Amino acid sequence: AQTVTQSQPEMSVQEAETVTLSCTYDTSESDYYLFWYKQPPSRQMILVIRQEAYKQQNATENRFSVNFQKAAKSFSLKISDSQLGDAAMYFCAYRIPYYGGSQGNLIFGKGTKLSVKP
Amino acid sequence: DGGITQSPKYLFRKEGQNVTLSCEQNLNHDAMYWYRQDPGQGLRLIYYSQIVNDFQKGDIAEGYSVSREKKESFPLTVTSAQKNPTAFYLCASMDQVAYEQYFGPGTRLTVT
Numbered sequence: 001a002q003t004v005t006q007s008q009p010e011m012s013v014q015e016a017e018t019v020t021l022s023c024t025y026d027t028s029e030s031d032y033y034l035f036w037y038k039q040p041p042s043r044q045m046i047l048v049i050r051q052e053a054y055k056q057q058n059a060t061e062n063r064f065s066v067n068f069q070k071a072a073k074s075f076s077l078k079i080s081d082s083q084l085g086d087a088a089m090y091f092c093a094y095r096i097p098y099y100g101g102s103q104g105n106l107i108f109g110k111g112t113k114l115s116v117k118p
Numbered sequence: 119d120g121g122i123t124q125s126p127k128y129l130f131r132k133e134g135q136n137v138t139l140s141c142e143q144n145l146n147h148d149a150m151y152w153y154r155q156d157p158g159q160g161l162r163l164i165y166y167s168q169i170v171n172d173f174q175k176g177d178i179a180e181g182y183s184v185s186r187e188k189k190e191s192f193p194l195t196v197t198s199a200q201k202n203p204t205a206f207y208l209c210a211s212m213d214q215v216a217y218e219q220y221f222g223p224g225t226r227l228t229v230t
Contacts, residue, residue: 045208
């Protein structure tokens with residue numbers, strides 16, 4: 001069964017500094033998708049970044065980037081120039097491709113709570 | 119604006135009562151999902167529907183029921199058989215081109 005592990009329940013970063021959140025996953029699939037979601041205090045889940053497993057290039061979205069290591073089954077999120085608004089729960093999620101017979105649902109890690117210090 | 123709405127934001131019920139949580143989307147997505155979130159547990163899948171008039175059990179379906187009579191709507195009923203219904207419930211729909219799930223704002227259900 002596929003599993004997603006986030007080993008850091010809580011992290012803290014100084015404003016304007018860089019922080020990296022860890023995520024590992026277990027799967028026997030070769031084609032899949034990985035996501036990072038942000039959940040601020042409002043509890044709205046917001047997609048931060050996605051990565052297709054067949055792409056070797058790491059995804060980047062403004063200050064957010066990932067380090068995708070397929071062989072190691074590792075998918076870490078780097079937040080550069082951290083801002084107070086980055087404070088939130090961050091969830092790593094895995095999804096197998098959506099095709100016949102597949103659920104297409106997301107498997108989530110338990111989350112990392114990120115605090116940003118001014 | 120396209121999006122997913124869930125109502126109400128907060129819901130209180132007495133033990134033994136069934137309660138229905140609303141989820142509506144105008145994104146024209148075929149697939150919709152219900153998740154439950156508990157502290158320290160991440161999100162767990164309750165039910166999902168890939169198309170109208172069809173739905174499947176997720177990992178924790180016991181004590182819940184759903185319907186999918188319209189593409190836009192996927193209501194979740196928390197029945198009295200659910201032993202620990204107090205939780206935060208999130209509805210999502212999926213863009214099957216980008217393979218991305220979009221979430222509603224959630225409903226916090228408290229049963230006493």
